Amino acid sequence: MSADLDELVLSLAQRARAAALVLANAPRTKKDLALSKLADLIDASAATLLEANARDLAGPEAQAVSAAARDRLTLNVGRIQHLAASVREVVVLPDPVGEVLEETRRPNGLLIRKVRVPIGVIAIIYEARPNVTIDCAILCLKSGNASILRGGKESFHTNTALAALITQALVAAGLPADAVQLVPTTDRAALNSLLKLDSYIHCVIPRGGESLIRFVAQNSTIPVIKHYKGVCFVYVDRAADLAMAEAITLNAKVQRPSACNAAEQLLVHRDVAAKFLPSVARALAAKQVQLRTDAATAAILAPAQIATTPATTEDYATEFLDYVIAVRVVDSLEAAIGTINRDSSNHSDAIVTADEAAARRFLAEVDSATVYWNASTRFTDGYEFGYGAEIGISTDRLHARGPMGLRELCIYKFLIEGTGQVRS
DSSP states (O other): OHHHHHHHHHHHHHHHHHHHHHHTTOOHHHHHHHHHHHHHHHHHTHHHHHHHHHHHHHSHHHHHSOHHHHHHHOOOHHHHHHHHHHHHHHHTSOOOTTOEEEEEEOTTSOEEEEEEEEOOEEEEEEOSOTHHHHHHHHHHHHTTOEEEEEOOGGGHHHHHHHHHHHHHHHHHTTOOGGGEEEOSOOOHHHHHHHTTOTTTOOEEEEESOHHHHHHHHHHOSSOBOOOOOOOEEEEEOTTOOHHHHHHHHHHHHHSSTTSTTSEEEEEEEHHHHHHHHHHHHHHHHHTTOEEEEOHHHHHHHGGGTOOOEEOOTGGGGOOOOSSEEEEEEESSHHHHHHHHHHHSOSSEEEEEOSOHHHHHHHHHHOOSSEEEESSOGGGOSTTTTTSSSOSOEEOOSSSOOEEOOTGGGEEEEEEEEOSSOOOO
16 A cells, blocks of 8 residues: 555656646746636535535544634635635736846856746645645646645545646646646655655645644655744733734734734733733633733732633743733833744734834844734735735745745746857
8 A cells, every 4th residue: 555655646746747847837827817717616616615624524533623723624605705815816916937036247248147937846735724725726826836735634525625626727727737736645654755755846835733844844855844833922012002902912812813823922011011911811801812821910910800820831932723822021122022032933923012113123133034013913924915825934044934925936047148158
């Protein structure tokens, strides 16, 4: 069976490489036609997609996951409409392929152009979230990359139904059907095989829990773009508008707590803690959010009879992905910046303040992929950034950082034109 799986995965990779060479030179009109067709198919196939999703939700894998993970797995009419809308948004985005990044004429007459080109074949390994199937497929397609998608067993039926629509759209536009392929098994051995095919696959992007990402990074012979976790902070400064701070904190924590850009940590300047904390704690508690606090926070909230749990050291660097937030009081802006740079995952962190100097310092000194002033961390998202979708949110420091859209799925090559020059 292992040999059969190896052959299956090798065939996927070989066909993806062949498709990538065609797709890299496909005109924008064909790529956009495929995307438009896909959006229409998603709209027309809502009943089929919901049926497939219901099969997944009824399966033992989905039954065993947390409520937050189940929410990520679930499709509904609104989410299907959002999927179609995200595809149409990518259609109207500029095609990055062929963009001239630099052009120079050397003294010897050589014309050197640095031009944006696709990476090639990208494998995306992900869990639970069926929207990733669409997001990754459309961004890879628009940027001229072939993609191999390997979703989790929790969403296998939904992913299979979505992949079938993608194949229909590719064929209808005259593009290679192998430009987007779903690994047709959830067997872990297939993943192990896939991660060794560096002759055909040029990049691996894992999306999911930290254990999955570490497994991929440790077992892959292919370069990996990682997003380990989202330990995101909101810092309420001494000069904050407290009503704004409360609204931002609530949105960042409860609008979708299962998302990687949800706030997991709240820091409050000591000068406003006594006034701000009781109000925000009541608002969070009304949303069923558990508070894990330091001693200073607990002392402030005790007279208000607001339930808290003493935080552990681990809580201060945890991605809860649930209705839980860790709260600390800090003495200064410097302490807040130091705490975030030490304990965050360098994903998304925010300051709420009316002090522009403090905000500018926070923006400059917090070493994270996305840093906010007076806005919720929940905006770290390809759709919200105008990318139409995202392939992932990179917390790496090489090639791409933050939400990865079309340009981040390209590299470049040099095109040199001469008139017979030889090197002396």
